[in-house]
Amino acid sequence: MTEHDVKDLSLAAAGKLKIEWAEQSMPVLRQVRERFAKEQPLKGVRLGACLHVTTETAVLMMTLKAGGAQVALCASNPLSTQDDTAAALVTEYGIPVFAQKGEDNARYYSHLEAVLKTGPQVTMDDGADLISQLHGEGGAGGSLARNVIGGTEETTTGVIRLRAMQKDGVLAFPVIAVNDADTKHLFDNRYGTGQSTLDGILRATNILLAGRSIVVAGFGMCGRGLAARAHGMGARVIVTEVDPLRALEAVMEGYQVLPMAEAAAQADVFVTVTGNTSVIRGEHFARMRDGAILANSGHFNVEIDLETLARQSTARRVVRPFVEEFTQKDGRRLYVLGEGRLINLTAAEGHPAAVMDMSFANQALSVEHLVRRKGQLERRVYRVPVEIDRDIARLKLASMGVVIDQLTDAQQSYLTSWTHGT
């Protein structure tokens, strides 16, 4: 039996059906898998992955395995694991999985360790937990890091951490910032987060979005995707930002831009997608209206300062799955969704397969790139090669049946000349 620590293997059949359903919306990754199966570019490579254990991740794991890799998987978030998917990976696809939905912190870290014990030559991260663990505990100078060809990172948050590591000179091997590929962050972060965050909020609360004020904290790609979707559902969107350029774009898009301290007093729903800490904090809770709903869709559960909220509250209770009520001294009730963890993964199913298709095609092709360039890359954060990026866009369009124009010869030459004029 494949090694594992999953909740209930009897869920495997249900998980398999769901994985097959996701696979249908992942035509690009399917094509990568077919080639991998033939070419075996990852033959014998040990790969440790720390990702949200979802159906889309399952398709990625199968792709890597088809390419010859020996894969082990743990969760990148204690609440995001789909237990049926985890079970199916173990029993149906023979992939070691260490993940249980709702696992506590100790078990979470023991699962990271379980993956590290397989001695991965390639790491794959979603938030840089695996790589940090590997570096943190005698990693960089230790035997573990020496074996690593390279790593990949899926998220904005993780890339920020990795760049900090690079700047501090502690990064032990090359890492590809999958997040920064255009076919990743322009789609997954924007369209994926936009939709799935609302999906999570609706499943958790069943509130009507039309007519409600919603604060979107952060106007990066995730934030603008979320703002667009919230607006599209009829909500009035208020944006908070720390970056003047992004704030100005938000204004020009027709959103109201306010400091959080002001927004706190006006809105019905608050969602953080900043990648930063304590974006909503004590002073803000104090100004919110009775019934305010708070959710986070950034990677870590630090964007809402829940410790302070707990301290400021006189009572707390779960009133619906994923909805916790915090009663304030003055009687106001604030509702925190999914314990402040990624709401799209805790209360819904995470990003739809159609966007993960591109993100994970970037993952698979980046791993292939790392393996093929073994020994040639420096200890720093790399972008996904631009050809990979464009190929994925091309394959995706083709899979959707969308045909686009080609440059004519005359146009090609026009673009490279400078002698034409008015």
Added chain:
Amino acid sequence: MTEHDVKDLSLAAAGKLKIEWAEQSMPVLRQVRERFAKEQPLKGVRLGACLHVTTETAVLMMTLKAGGAQVALCASNPLSTQDDTAAALVTEYGIPVFAQKGEDNARYYSHLEAVLKTGPQVTMDDGADLISQLHGEGGAGGSLARNVIGGTEETTTGVIRLRAMQKDGVLAFPVIAVNDADTKHLFDNRYGTGQSTLDGILRATNILLAGRSIVVAGFGMCGRGLAARAHGMGARVIVTEVDPLRALEAVMEGYQVLPMAEAAAQADVFVTVTGNTSVIRGEHFARMRDGAILANSGHFNVEIDLETLARQSTARRVVRPFVEEFTQKDGRRLYVLGEGRLINLTAAEGHPAAVMDMSFANQALSVEHLVRRKGQLERRVYRVPVEIDRDIARLKLASMGVVIDQLTDAQQSYLTSWTHGT
């Protein structure tokens, strides 16, 4: 113990929490209940209700009971019952309920009979099933109908049926078309159906809507709500219609308008909200692309011709909860959601409480109106009195903290004079 036929009374505690959650978003109905509790306008009136057994309906039942009515409730759709809500109504609020999610047709009709057996003096319908049953089986001339003061009807579909009954001269008592109140159909049908239909589709499939083509069949209030939301989620919307005026509005809103036979070949997702039968049928299935998804959000499960689809298919299987795959002779796979029943109620939780607040305030106040005018109304379909409509709008705005302008005296008089000019 209160009479009932519900699935599992042990779910009552969970149901109670959910009902309380809904109640928070129903401030208008709460105010009605407070007045009813004092004034007892429905003192001793037997009321039979056939509605979707959801948390919002529970709040309505409690309101009617608070007004003095003796209430009995059955489901208006075999798939829309929330079993925990049903249990809570029985054990926590002492209201007889006859409804189980997934009940078969025989049980469905036995539940209608159970309610009729209580000898209702007021009927409350969502789709006119109770009233049809009452009329159909020796009703109009029978003893049952003679006792009825009047009825109310919640849906477009039901009102169409009632108008047909009135035209045929068989309607046995006055009925108020709650559906036609502005504070009902402009909000519930548009914003409620719009959001909850997408919510149901997402919960059932987890597909990415951005970039997908979606056909909205029918551009009434439900259809335009759905089209707006689908567009707001990044989908490309194609509208089909039979009414030239509505079709022209859809064009002017920037949607593509096509006959279904053409749209069938182009789109990824199809949703029917027409109130009519066989809107998507054999000739359309034959032209759809592999992977097409079909859902219905109209009242009855006749808008997609499922019998023909079954006949044209070589295999069928459930691939996810609420997703059934129909394989066609040429290998194409079509996916029908929620057995073609109201997708927002089968796969999601129905309309959010915030819109049902207004719809059900109309219900409660219309029942009060019927009882107060007992004997004064004719055997026909009435509109909700306009004062009720406006009061509800006013209360709703107030509950949201929205203040609006008042006409000045000069403006009042300006509007009624005709002697001013250019």
Added chain:
Amino acid sequence: MTEHDVKDLSLAAAGKLKIEWAEQSMPVLRQVRERFAKEQPLKGVRLGACLHVTTETAVLMMTLKAGGAQVALCASNPLSTQDDTAAALVTEYGIPVFAQKGEDNARYYSHLEAVLKTGPQVTMDDGADLISQLHGEGGAGGSLARNVIGGTEETTTGVIRLRAMQKDGVLAFPVIAVNDADTKHLFDNRYGTGQSTLDGILRATNILLAGRSIVVAGFGMCGRGLAARAHGMGARVIVTEVDPLRALEAVMEGYQVLPMAEAAAQADVFVTVTGNTSVIRGEHFARMRDGAILANSGHFNVEIDLETLARQSTARRVVRPFVEEFTQKDGRRLYVLGEGRLINLTAAEGHPAAVMDMSFANQALSVEHLVRRKGQLERRVYRVPVEIDRDIARLKLASMGVVIDQLTDAQQSYLTSWTHGT
């Protein structure tokens, strides 16, 4: 030479080209004209029209004349006349016109008189000025009114006046409220006013709408069209209303709804489309920010209280065509566009021909209806017959190449039966 009072007949050639351009976008009215030319339904009927003298009106005049009518035309607004169009009507099409852009009040009324002197048997109004004049000056009981078969009215404002006249018992003949036809007010008021109001504001000011706050006063069809377009241009829209139901709709559409007194302090641009008087007045001017821009797109120039504004100002000057600066005591400068008259007609070209096509097809067919029913109608305000309305929608769709579905026999019968059920 045709009788006339127009500014400059030498503009006729330019006017003719423009009329032909408009005609291209009026396929429905063109079809009406072709039939009229054959059938001569208005043979010998004297018709007096008081409309905005634009290219689209010219096409209507030609249509009525083609039907056999003897037409005379004056302006319904002193600033909306296109002098080249007026010239072309006189010299190229032989239609008496009394209208000059910028005419003063005395001349405006003398032009009404000139049309009344032709002894019209049918009146056609845009704001009810002609009909009021006819009634006001010994009209109702006088010889003028006795000859009138009936009238038509184009605007919301005019219909309000006519209903007031009917209520006061002074309306001397039947009038058809063309405004209330679905193919009129759902299109002309919404899409026509929406676009052309912004067009007027942009031509007058060339401001960037993106990122600006715009107050839309009134959320009727004009207001919601304008709000949709302003939002579509990237502005943040604030709605003011006196009607709770409309206000609630505005909230649900995601707009901020405020009383004018609050909105005044927050916004950059203000547009009135209420049909009422003094919607923006002294107390509001006092709270506006330096640089605030005010425009009106309602029928009469009374929506902004310009007298009070002038009184409160220390200086005024025209800084661009159609832009007048009013300096306040505290130095703030407010800018009024187009003297507070219909901005889409003063600074731009009024509604595009494509919407006027439907509105004026309603006009032409309503005149035909009045003449055919001569003597059969009462002294009240009528709706446009529904068959006319639907025919226009059908013709319009056909002209755009849009095909829609037809009800099958099974669907027809389904819609009229009531015995089907869940």
Added chain:
Amino acid sequence: MTEHDVKDLSLAAAGKLKIEWAEQSMPVLRQVRERFAKEQPLKGVRLGACLHVTTETAVLMMTLKAGGAQVALCASNPLSTQDDTAAALVTEYGIPVFAQKGEDNARYYSHLEAVLKTGPQVTMDDGADLISQLHGEGGAGGSLARNVIGGTEETTTGVIRLRAMQKDGVLAFPVIAVNDADTKHLFDNRYGTGQSTLDGILRATNILLAGRSIVVAGFGMCGRGLAARAHGMGARVIVTEVDPLRALEAVMEGYQVLPMAEAAAQADVFVTVTGNTSVIRGEHFARMRDGAILANSGHFNVEIDLETLARQSTARRVVRPFVEEFTQKDGRRLYVLGEGRLINLTAAEGHPAAVMDMSFANQALSVEHLVRRKGQLERRVYRVPVEIDRDIARLKLASMGVVIDQLTDAQQSYLTSWTHGT
């Protein structure tokens, strides 16, 4: 008298009023001017500018002059000159201008020469015509180029040309790509072009956009701005692209993406914003519908192949200002707006001052940067320094009264650490 070749000096008073109006919407540039006036950073520097001669450009010229520069200005497009602005610059502000609206090619180039004759030390371009002229005619090796400290370039098109020059090794001095500043291309190209292109089309044609299909060729910043606005006006947007990534974004935004050959047969309006040549050509004209309207908003008038169109046509005539009708052999009529030149400048007033405020602040500050770094920069294309970019965003927000959040110390440190985890 200041040297000049402008159309009519008597227009100066009108021009001055318009310049003052623009200035009101340019608070950032006003602040730059105030500092320049004090610091005189451009003291004695000769600057030659080739820009659209609009009111906003006038404010820039005054700013540069206030900084101590000796400025000479010619037009960057034969149709975009505002003659009243040109006159005011000469008589009111003492700036030499060589530009007349509608000038022919010979005069256009003589105006470039007139500016080059002033021996500019800094060049400022909008489309790289001045710099090309300077390089082309014995420039690079000649005395003219030797005196030049550096240049700036405003447009995407110009930057493409300059990069080609750099690649060919012929660029004679450093050039700052003002276009690529975030506060320029994210705003001017997107929001400026988006609005003003529609403004130009409406002024030229007065068509209704709602319900019409519009092809946007090119989905760069200009294209997505235009698509957003066209959609916002109720049009159905079809995008054409050659880049798969951009095409995919367009699909995800809900637009239909088609090759031009297919789009040609379906749409009502076509607008090119690609920066390329012959994007709409013979094969496309052949498939268009009667009445199709064609406009260009890219820098050069080569995006629509007008020579071929003329050759394929049997007749052509101007039917409205800026609207030329081309009759095809089969009778279809195609309408080209503004001779295929930048429609927002030929038929409207170009970008609104509020966006040019940022673009031209970038220009002024880039010139200052060039002068301060005289001799330190290489012969290549530079980005605008990022501090300039952010300062402008900050000033702009402040001028709009928008306040944003500041990072707390805890947040600052969080962003630079990598040891936190799940």
